[in-house]
Amino acid sequence: MATRLLGELRRALRVRHYSRRTEEAYVAWVRRFVKFCGLRHPRALGQAEVTRFLSNLAVHRHVSASTQNQALSALVFLYRDVLETPVGWLAALVRAKRPARMPMVLSRDEVRRVLSRLKGRGASALVAGVLYGTGMRLLEALRLRAKDLDFAANEITVRGGKGDRDRVTMMPERLKGPLLHHLATVRAQHERDLAEGAGWVELPGALGAKYPKAGREWGWQWVFPATRTYDHVPSGERRRHHLHETVVQRAFREAVRATGIAKPASCHTLRHSFATHLLESGYDIRTVQELLGHRNVATTMIYTHVLRRGGLGVRSPADTL
Secondary structure, eight states: OOHHHHHHHHHHHTTTTEEEEEHHHHHHHHHHHHHHTTTTTTTOOOHHHHHHHHHHHHSSSOOHHHHHHHHHHHHHHHIISSSSSOOOHHTTTTOOOOOOOOOOOOHHHHHHHHHTTTTTSSSSHHHHHHHHHHHOOOOHTTOOBGGEEEETTEEEEOOOTTTOEEEOOOOOHHHHHHHHHHHHHHHHHHHHHHHOOOOOOOTTTHHHHSSSTTSGGGGBSSSSSSEEEEEETTTTTEEEOOHHHHHHHHHHHHHHHHOOOOOHHHHHHHHHHHHHHHHHOOEEEEEHHHTTSSSSSHHHHGGGGSSSSSSGGGGOGGGGG
């Protein structure tokens, strides 16, 4: 029963073009919900069981509000789009209120120190530079293809970002040289893969069926490929995936620790720092919104509260004495 239900859940998510990360998260939540309710089928469960499950997450598991809301979203999708049952009672459930948090931001000097510590760490150092230089999310940077970098126009196209939206961001001048050198190395590796009968990469959607040979073309290759190849079982292709995010996260964490910076900074902190430093430099918030790919300018407004000008950018009267 559980295997069949989860299979139907996966199919419904893919038909609606949900991201792979969302698919894995929703499947995991439905599996936990069924297990929590004694392996009973969700059709036999109702509002009382869902409420008890969500309450258990908050009270006993101490999950965050966003995690609890994700679990509720997974169950709403299950009942509405897979089981096709009325979900009025689910819609009536109160979602957990997410607390307002200030984003963690590094100063320019702290960013410089961290990036300096990353030198010699290969692709991880370049990925970190791209994150701070463009404001990309980590997976957006790791999923870049060779064709997404336009050195003539000084632009980088981010495809399938959050919400499956494309956007264009700038290519920092200081990264053009390192990126060109890196791509030359990657292309040489790709040529060796081709000579060995490999050289394939995963293509988005159904492009592999439409263009059977595109998976070996240079333009579709990952900018930051993994060091190892793997066999794709259904097709028999010898593929190379992009660099795994944990490689970069680990290197960044070690660099922060080595600098002695006390802030709990992560790779995503570079995105926050990018936005804050642009606003500090006088760029308007709409421009920053477009570069970050925020759907609503209210999301970008959070960075106006962390500008390096003291509390809320107000000058203390003590400084006028």
